[in-house]
Amino acid sequence: MNIKEVSLNIINMTLKAPFSTALGTVVEREGIIIKVMDKDGTIGFGETVAFSTPWYTEETVHTAFHMLKDILIPLILNQPVRHPSEVSVIFAAIRGNQMAKAGLETAIWDLYAKQQEKPLWQLIGGDREQIPAGVVIGTQDPAEAVESISKYLQEGYTRVKVKIKPGHDYELLHKIRRHYPTIDLMADANSAYTLKDVQTIKALDEFNLLMIEQPLGVDDIVEHAFLQKEIQTPICLDESIVSIHDAKSAIHLKSCGVINIKIGRVGGLWNAIKMHDLCIKNNIKVWCGGMIEFGISKAHNIALATKKGFSIPGDISSSSRYWEQDIIEPEISVNNGGITASLGYGIGYELNKKRLNEVTLFKEIYR
Structure with a gap:
C-alpha cells in the first residue's frame, strides 16, 4: 500500500449536553484523529475512541497516543502492508490496546478503499445502502428521558437506549413505557449490577426490552450465563467481549443473546467483521455500538453496519446528536429513521480542516 506518512491530532470538543452513565458523566470529549498517507498523497482517516480517563476500558487518549507513536506506527512504516486485513496480524504480538490498534487499522482501511476507488462499505461486503439509526439517552432522570425521546422520535430514530443503574432503573423504564409503549427500547447498565440484583433485573422483564446491555461485571x-437463565430479556454483552475468543466463549456458555460490536473495543474493522460472521453463524444477534465519537469513527461504523447481520439499529446518530459542529464534511444526518452510506470512495467523508485546527490540542507527523 506504500504508506509514507502517519499524522496524529489530539483533539477536544465540548458535548452539547452532558452524557451520563453508571460509570460517570462526559462533558468534554478528547480523541485522536489519525491520517495515513501513501506515496501518491491519498489519505485515509481513522479515529481512536479511548476516553481521557480509563472509565470504559483501561485505555486512555494518552496511553493510546504512546502506543501509536512508539509501537504501532513504527510497525506499519517499517514493513509492507498489502491489504488491511494484514494489520491485525502485524499487531498480534502487542497485547491489548485495542482502541489504539483500531484507530490506525481503520485509517488503513479507508486508504485502501480509496486506492481501490470503492466505497468502504461495498469493499467489506455491505449489502444495503440504508441503515437504521438508534440513539442513546444520556440522562437517568425520567422526565428528561421522556422529553428527549419525544425529540429523537420526531427526528426519525427507530431505537432508543437508556442508561440504568441500581436505584435508577424500574421507575425510569416504567415512565418511558407509559409514554411510549411500543418503541424499540433497550437498557444499558454498564456493569452496574451483581448477581445479588437478580430479582431487580428480573423485574425489568415486564418492559419488553430489546435487550439489557452488560448488566454484570x-x-x-x-x-452472565447464570443471569440469562433467570431472565427473559436477552442479555447483550459489550465491555467483556474484546476478542473473537471472548465471543466464542460467550456463545459456548450461552451468556447472551446479543453482542454489541464496537470497532474500537475489538481492535479494528477486520476483527469486527470476523466477530459479525461468527455471531451470525451461531444465531447471535449483533448491532454496532457507539463511543460518543467524532465523525470519522461514525463513518466507519456506518460502513460496518451495512453488513447483513446488523439487524438491530446501532448507536449511530447524526453529527448534531453530540456536537455543535463535527470535524467532517458533509456532516452525518439521520433522515426518515436511517442513515445513507456514502457512495464516495473510502468512508465517503472528508475532514473539515478549519474545524479540525480549531479543536486540535497537539499534532505530530511520522514518516
Missing part, C-alpha cells in the same frame, strides 16, 4: 462472561 465489565470482564464477566460466566455470571
Whole structure:
C-alpha cells in the first residue's frame, strides 16, 4: 500500500449536553484523529475512541497516543502492508490496546478503499445502502428521558437506549413505557449490577426490552450465563467481549443473546467483521455500538453496519446528536429513521480542516 506518512491530532470538543452513565458523566470529549498517507498523497482517516480517563476500558487518549507513536506506527512504516486485513496480524504480538490498534487499522482501511476507488462499505461486503439509526439517552432522570425521546422520535430514530443503574432503573423504564409503549427500547447498565440484583433485573422483564446491555461485571462472561437463565430479556454483552475468543466463549456458555460490536473495543474493522460472521453463524444477534465519537469513527461504523447481520439499529446518530459542529464534511444526518452510506470512495467523508485546527490540542507527523 506504500504508506509514507502517519499524522496524529489530539483533539477536544465540548458535548452539547452532558452524557451520563453508571460509570460517570462526559462533558468534554478528547480523541485522536489519525491520517495515513501513501506515496501518491491519498489519505485515509481513522479515529481512536479511548476516553481521557480509563472509565470504559483501561485505555486512555494518552496511553493510546504512546502506543501509536512508539509501537504501532513504527510497525506499519517499517514493513509492507498489502491489504488491511494484514494489520491485525502485524499487531498480534502487542497485547491489548485495542482502541489504539483500531484507530490506525481503520485509517488503513479507508486508504485502501480509496486506492481501490470503492466505497468502504461495498469493499467489506455491505449489502444495503440504508441503515437504521438508534440513539442513546444520556440522562437517568425520567422526565428528561421522556422529553428527549419525544425529540429523537420526531427526528426519525427507530431505537432508543437508556442508561440504568441500581436505584435508577424500574421507575425510569416504567415512565418511558407509559409514554411510549411500543418503541424499540433497550437498557444499558454498564456493569452496574451483581448477581445479588437478580430479582431487580428480573423485574425489568415486564418492559419488553430489546435487550439489557452488560448488566454484570465489565470482564464477566460466566455470571452472565447464570443471569440469562433467570431472565427473559436477552442479555447483550459489550465491555467483556474484546476478542473473537471472548465471543466464542460467550456463545459456548450461552451468556447472551446479543453482542454489541464496537470497532474500537475489538481492535479494528477486520476483527469486527470476523466477530459479525461468527455471531451470525451461531444465531447471535449483533448491532454496532457507539463511543460518543467524532465523525470519522461514525463513518466507519456506518460502513460496518451495512453488513447483513446488523439487524438491530446501532448507536449511530447524526453529527448534531453530540456536537455543535463535527470535524467532517458533509456532516452525518439521520433522515426518515436511517442513515445513507456514502457512495464516495473510502468512508465517503472528508475532514473539515478549519474545524479540525480549531479543536486540535497537539499534532505530530511520522514518516
